[in-house]
Amino acid sequence: MATYFYTASSLDGFIATTDHSLEWLFKQDFDWEATMPETQFMAGVGALVMGSSTYQWLLRNQESWEYTQPAWVFTHRDLDVLEAADVRFVQGDPADAFDRIAASADGKNVWVMGGGDLAAQFAEANLLDEGWIQIAPVMLGSGQPLFTRPLQLDLLNVVRNRDFACTRYRVHK
Ligand SMILES: NC(=O)c1ccc[n+]([C@@H]2O[C@H](COP(=O)([O-])OP(=O)(O)OC[C@H]3O[C@@H](n4cnc5c(N)ncnc54)[C@H](OP(=O)(O)O)[C@@H]3O)[C@@H](O)[C@H]2O)c1
Numbered sequence: 001m002a003t004y005f006y007t008a009s010s011l012d013g014f015i016a017t018t019d020h021s022l023e024w025l026f027k028q029d030f031d032w033e034a035t036m037p038e039t040q041f042m043a044g045v046g047a048l049v050m051g052s053s054t055y056q057w058l059l060r061n062q063e064s065w066e067y068t069q070p071a072w073v074f075t076h077r078d079l080d081v082l083e084a085a086d087v088r089f090v091q092g093d094p095a096d097a098f099d100r101i102a103a104s105a106d107g108k109n110v111w112v113m114g115g116g117d118l119a120a121q122f123a124e125a126n127l128l129d130e131g132w133i134q135i136a137p138v139m140l141g142s143g144q145p146l147f148t149r150p151l152q153l154d155l156l157n158v159v160r161n162r163d164f165a166c167t168r169y170r171v172h173k
Contacts, residue, residue: 001105001107002130003110003130004109005119005131006131007132008134009133009134011136012140014140014143014144016115016144024140025136028136028162030134031161034161045108045110046107047069047071047072047104047110048070049110049111050074050113053115055071055073055087069086069111073088093121094118115144117148128171131168132167132169134167151171153172154169
């Protein structure tokens, strides 16, 4: 069981525009059946973790909730939940919630979806094992950051998937 921060990023280190648009991302070409595809990645995921902006983006952009795994949403607010979605709201230090998150993953991996500051909080608490960053050939100039704290990583793998440089890193603990 491991905890992965799997995300797409612009080349200059942003995962969304300042106003939380991902239009720039969906313009890029990506072969979902090729190396390091999300489909294969998803088979090993037992629980999802995200901050409230990411959760609200999913609520705005999905017709129905597409995940079967428990989704842990970090927020200080009371947010809507779509029917049949297993969503669990949590707040504070990720270390305080991690035993429950890991137990809900039932032996599988935990996917920290974003944003970058929440992923950094996991790293700070020594809970992040790997980063899987799909880098799009786009400079956004500004936006929501990929990460918000210093972190040393080892490069494990890099492959090309059409427009993307798909990178995989181990986090130094
Ligand atoms: N490029 C990609 O593949 C990709 C992947 C994932 C996400 N995204 C996008 O990137 C953007 C990320 O947004 P974001 O940077 O604002 O990050 P976010 O983590 O999605 O949301 C940040 C918010 O989560 C809540 N939060 C974070 N840590 C918390 C904690 N420890 N305890 C309680 N609440 C906590 C806070 O809001 P409240 O307490 O006020 O609720 C905080 O303002 C979104 O637009 C998302 O759609 C892109």
